[in-house]
Amino acid sequence: MTPSETPQPDSQIVLYDTMQRQKVPFVPSVPGRVGMYLCGPTVYSDAHLGHAKKEVAFDVIRRALLHFGYTVRYVTNVTDVGHLQNDADEGEDKLQARARLEQLEPMEVADKYFWSIARDMDALNVLKPSINPRATGHIPEQIELIEELIRRGHAYESNGSVYFDVRSWPEYGKLSGRRLDDQEEGTREAVREEKRDPRDFALWKRAEPGHLMRWESPWGVGFPGWHIECSAMSLKYLGEGFDIHGGGLDLQFPHHEAEIAQAEAAGHPFARYWMHNNMVTVGGEKMSKSKGNFTTLKDLLAVHDPMVIRFLLVSSHYRSVTEFSEAAFESARSGYRRLTEALHEVERRLPTAPGRDDPALRQKIAGHVQAFEAAMRDDFNTPKAIAALFGLTTDVNAALNAGEVGREALEAARTAYRTLGGEVLGLFAEGAAEREDDTEVVSALMDLVLRARQHYRLNKQYAQADELRDTLAAVGVTVEDTKEGPRWRR
Incomplete structure (x- = not known):
């Protein structure tokens, strides 16, 4: 499939x-x-x-x-x-x-x-x-x-509250x-007096006069219990x-x-x-507001790409602990960059790819798709699913570095990235609808820039060529000169 x-x-x-x-x-x-x-x-x-x-x-x-x-x-x-x-x-x-x-x-x-x-x-x-x-x-x-x-007969009213x-x-x-019998019992005398058993929990709480949230009920004015x-x-x-x-x-x-x-x-x-x-931990201790060892998402989003944050979270199994540290974020940033660079290179080459088939590569891509889906069927094992995407990336990069790749194989690779990494894992949000519409425009503009840089180089205007390269680098675009001609990647 x-x-x-x-x-x-x-x-x-x-x-x-x-x-x-x-x-x-x-x-x-x-x-x-x-x-x-x-x-x-x-x-x-x-x-x-x-x-x-x-x-x-x-x-x-x-x-x-x-x-x-x-x-x-x-x-x-x-x-x-x-x-x-x-x-x-x-x-x-x-x-x-x-x-x-x-x-x-x-x-x-x-x-x-x-x-x-x-x-x-x-x-x-x-x-x-x-x-x-x-x-x-x-x-x-x-x-x-x-x-x-x-x-x-499973609940009772007591002094305007229900337990x-x-x-x-x-x-x-x-x-x-x-x-x-092993559950912790309460110790407050007030709780013991109102409840039949200190382990009973509130279904409805009586609202004291100063309580701002209050509703009428058969037991008086109050508010619901959390559970x-x-x-x-x-x-x-x-x-x-x-x-x-x-x-x-x-x-x-x-x-x-x-x-x-x-x-x-x-x-x-x-x-x-x-x-x-499972939990997110800081230095091995659960992140929580009560302990004060938390970092708000707003603070994290101010300094990290939201997709790197998401990649960090899906890199560990949902039932495993996720450790919060700068090293963990750096690893997530590196892993996410590896996937996105491969995806962008595939999408950059697609419009001009030759219309031939590469069955050996397509077979490898299909194998990685199967591995990804098998991982997700097994208790939604996202670390193994990501490993399948990295395996896909290794094979795709090897083919791209070896020369031209046929359109069918590139389309299969793009579909795998966008469907598995994008739709299932929720990554590649940068490829949302408005950015998807811009892909063709960006590719065309980058081709113009690379042609201009190549023109400068052929005319020995190296300072202008270097200025273009440095300007692109400043916004996260790397230009590589290969035997097939200049290439760019984010």
Whole structure:
């Protein structure tokens, strides 16, 4: 199969299911269609590289499923209420705390950082979700789910708040493998007095008089707990027994564990596969806002090509740690440059390539395409997929350096780069529509410049020829003089 063909849904994909703790064949509930839910951002501050890893990792998984012929409904939520500062049931709401700090309304904070994060994700070429629901827009669905849990005896009201009774659901802990009796108990006396068990978690919290985000409910004025939001929104837009639920490894417990308990205890079959990305580390320690060892994407985008950032993230497997360092960025920059230079050289030569076939090269290209797709079928192994692209680059460069290459082989190489590296891995965003339209213009202008430089050299006007070469070098274009004539590359 070549990338230019329209593939049928592929039954050979295997993925690592956190619940089963092993790789398993992926079989969607509806043939040819995939429902995916990703826990999205809490919109109270700018995103950092750790957030980007999650977004890019699942963006690649989505793209791969599309490449293999599936129709994908991809839902990513926005948490704009209910996420408290200690990620549990105590502390101030993160948005309200930021609103007080910046002297804004909470929804001003939510909109400010929602669009800030959206712009960062656009820069990293992350596809927009099919549906991007906000927690504050789904309060009725959350209240309805809580009422069902109370009716079934799995939740209780206490002093205007509602808590999930973990003792009523013996399966609580099955995702993380934590036995209920081994789970850490709270120590605050106030928590013990309000809850039947300190491990019970909030479904609805009573709003104190000064709380800015508040809704009417059967239990009084309050706001939803963090966990109930994702259960309600994923079930609303993907239905019972949807295919894939994703998120960061740090959300496995308690957030995802709570999501499962809430949904299933209310009688709703929940996600069939659970996928978790690993963390970005700095000096071996997880990058996080709470530890202060983070670098915002805005700061990184100010000094790094966004595609180099994306290349760094896809160079490690989604289940592996990604180490943040300047050395890692330099390696990513070098690797990405190698691929893009080969792609640009292929595209530069295509318009004037001879109309012959090079079957040996085309066979090598097809082999690298197969290796790439095999890697992505195996739990979306992006490092092996990139290795296949480097293998493609080695063979293409060898052929280009040996002389002219036929148009069919060049077109096959270009299709492989653009389809596998561009559409599946999401790289080569510099070749987006507006730049794609400019490719022919740039090539024509560069041919004029090279002819002018060659004219200067033939007339021994070396200073002018060198000036042209140096001007091009200053904007990242290298001119090489070969026996076939001058060539340029970015």
